Amino acid sequence: MQTGELKIYNSLTAKKETFNPINEGYIGMYVCGPTVYSNVHLGNVRTFMSFDMVFRYFKHLGYKVRYVRNITDAGHLENDADVGEDRIAKKARLEQIEPMEVVQRYTVDFHNILNKFNFLPPSIEPTATGHIIEQIEIVKEIMEKGLAYEVNGSVYFDVLKFNETNDYGKLSKRNVEDLIHNTRELDGQSDKKNPQDFALWKKAEPQHIMRWPSPWSDGFPGWHLECTAMSTKYLGEQFDIHGGGMDLKFPHHECEIAQAEACNGHSPVNFWMHANMLTLNGKKMAKSTGNNILPSEILSGNNDILSKAFSPSVVRFFMMQAHYRSILDFSNDALVASEKGFTKLMDAIHSLEDISEGSASSFDVKAWKAKCYAAMNDDFNTPILIAELFEAVKQINLMKDDKASLVADDLSLLKRTIQDFVFEVLGLVDQQEVQADSDKLSGVVELLISMRNEARANKDWAKSDEIRDQLAALGIVLKDGKAGTTFSLN
Numbered sequence: 001m002q003t004g005e006l007k008i009y010n011s012l013t014a015k016k017e018t019f020n021p022i023n024e025g026y027i028g029m030y031v032c033g034p035t036v037y038s039n040v041h042l043g044n045v046r047t048f049m050s051f052d053m054v055f056r057y058f059k060h061l062g063y064k065v066r067y068v069r070n071i072t073d074a075g076h077l078e079n080d081a082d083v084g085e086d087r088i089a090k091k092a093r094l095e096q097i098e099p100m101e102v103v104q105r106y107t108v109d110f111h112n113i114l115n116k117f118n119f120l121p122p123s124i125e126p127t128a129t130g131h132i133i134e135q136i137e138i139v140k141e142i143m144e145k146g147l148a149y150e151v152n153g154s155v156y157f158d159v160l161k162f163n164e165t166n167d168y169g170k171l172s173k174r175n176v177e178d179l180i181h182n183t184r185e186l187d188g189q190s191d192k193k194n195p196q197d198f199a200l201w202k203k204a205e206p207q208h209i210m211r212w213p214s215p216w217s218d219g220f221p222g223w224h225l226e227c228t229a230m231s232t233k234y235l236g237e238q239f240d241i242h243g244g245g246m247d248l249k250f251p252h253h254e255c256e257i258a259q260a261e262a263c264n265g266h267s268p269v270n271f272w273m274h275a276n277m278l279t280l281n282g283k284k285m286a287k288s289t290g291n292n293i294l295p296s297e298i299l300s301g302n303n304d305i306l307s308k309a310f311s312p313s314v315v316r317f318f319m320m321q322a323h324y325r326s327i328l329d330f331s332n333d334a335l336v337a338s339e340k341g342f343t344k345l346m347d348a349i350h351s352l353e354d355i356s357e358g359s360a361s362s363f364d365v366k367a368w369k370a371k372c373y374a375a376m377n378d379d380f381n382t383p384i385l386i387a388e389l390f391e392a393v394k395q396i397n398l399m400k401d402d403k404a405s406l407v408a409d410d411l412s413l414l415k416r417t418i419q420d421f422v423f424e425v426l427g428l429v430d431q432q433e434v435q436a437d438s439d440k441l442s443g444v445v446e447l448l449i450s451m452r453n454e455a456r457a458n459k460d461w462a463k464s465d466e467i468r469d470q471l472a473a474l475g476i477v478l479k480d481g482k483a484g485t486t487f488s489l490n
C-alpha cells in the first residue's frame with residue numbers, strides 16, 4: 001500500500017521528522033501506563049487513546065507492532081522528589097486492605113474503562129512488581145559504571161557526574177545549572193548528594209509493606225527504573241517510539257534516558273512522543289477543586305457537569321477531533337457538538353449502503369483518499385482527517401439527492417476508505433450496530449425463556465433447569481418474578 005511518508009513530531013529534537021523504524025516492517029513502542037491506586041483519570045484516558053490511535057494507524061499501514069504499556073503497581077511515591085508514601089501503600093492503609101487488592105481493583109477498573117472506549121489491548125502489559133530482579137540488575141550496572149551511589153541502603157543516580165559526559169535535561173530542555181538553582185532541598189528528608197539526584201532503590205521504612213530484598217537493603221525500586229527495565233527487556237536497548245503524557249517528560253522520561261544511557265552507553269529511544277492535557281470547562285482537572293469527572297460518570301450521565309449521558313464513541317470522536325499535541329477542553333457544549341457530528345458521520349455511512357453506482361464520477365475519490373493519508377502522515381493529524389471524512393459526508397449526501405455520482409470502483413473505494421479510517425484507525429463504533437446486536441441477543445434470550453416456560457408448563461424440570469443453567473454459564477442470569485421471567489447480563 002503506497003500511503004506516503006510518515007512524519008512524527010519528536011519531543012527530543014522538537015521537530016517533525018520522517019519516521020523510519022529500526023527494523024523494516026516492525027515497530028517497537030513503549031507507553032508509560034497508569035499507577036493503579038485510583039480510578040483512571042479522564043486525562044489519562046485521552047493520553048492512552050492518542051497512543052491507541054497511533055497503534056491502530058501503524059497496524060493499518062501493515063506494520064507488525066509490539067506495543068508495551070506497563071502497569072505501575074509499586075514504587076510511585078506521592079512526590080516526584082523521592083519523598084512521601086507509596087501511592088498504592090497509602091491507599092491500602094486508608095482503605096485497610098492489602099496493597100495488591102488496591103492494584104487488582106484499579107487494574108480491573110482501568111481495563112473496563114478502556115474496553116468501553118474500544119481500546120485495542122497492548123501486545124504486552126508488564127508490571128513493575130513482576131520485574132524487580134531486572135530493576136536490581138540495572139541498578140548494579142549503573143553503580144558499576146560509577147554513576148550511582150549508595151547511602152543508608154538507598155541508591156541514587158548521580159546526575160552531576162552523568163552530566164559530565166552526557167546531556168541531562170535534553171528531552172525537557174532544561175540544563176543542570178538551572179535545575180540546581182531551582183531545586184529546593186527538602187530539610188533532612190534526603191540522603192542525596194545533590195537534590196536533583198533521583199532514587200534507583202529506596203530502603204523501606206519498617207512499616208512499608210511493599211518491599212523486596214536487594215544487595216543494599218530490603219526496599220523497593222525508584223519509579224523511573226521500571227520503565228527502563230521493562231522497555232529494555234521487551235523492546236531492546238534501542239527502540240522506535242516512547243510515549244506518555246506531557247507531564248511525564250520531566251522528571252520521569254528524562255530519568256529514563258539517563259538510566260538507559262548510563263547502562264548501555266547510547267540513547268534508548270528514536271522518537272519521544274507526548275500527548276497533551278485535557279482541561280475541564282477551561283480549568284485544570286483536579287479532584288481537590290471538584291473540577292473533575294470520571295470516565296464512567298460521562299457514560300452513565302451521573303454527574304454535575306454534563307446535561308446528559310454520552311456514548312463512548314461520542315467521547316472518542318470528541319477526543320479525536322483535537323490533535324494529540326493540543327490542549328483539549330472538555331465541556332458539555334463541546335460534547336453536544338461532537339454528538340451531532342458523530343451522528344452525521346454515522347448517518348452518512350448508513351446511507352452509503354443504499355447508494356448505487358452511477359455512470360460517471362463527480363468526485364475524485366483517489367485524490368480524497370490520498371488527503372486522508374496525508375493528514376495522518378502529518379504527525380497523526382486526526383482533526384484534519386475528520387475534516388476530510390466530512391468532505392466525503394458532503395458527497396454522500398449529494399449522491400443521496402442524485403446531485404452527485406460515483407462509478408462502481410470509486411464507490412467501493414469510498415466505502416472501504418471510510419470504513420478503514422472511521423472504525424479501524426479512529427476506533428469509533430457504530431452505536432446503531434451495537435444496538436442491533438443487543439436487540440438480536442434479547443430476541444434469542446426471549447426465545448429461550450419461552451421454551452423454558454413451555455418446559456415448566458409440561459413439568460419438564462430437567463429441561464427448564466438446563467436452559468437456566470446453560471444461560472447462567474454464558475453470563476445471562478434469568479430472574480423469575482410475578483410479571484414473568486426477565487434476564488440480565490452478568
Ligand SMILES: [Zn+2]
Pocket residue numbers: 031032033227252
Ligand atoms: Zn514510565
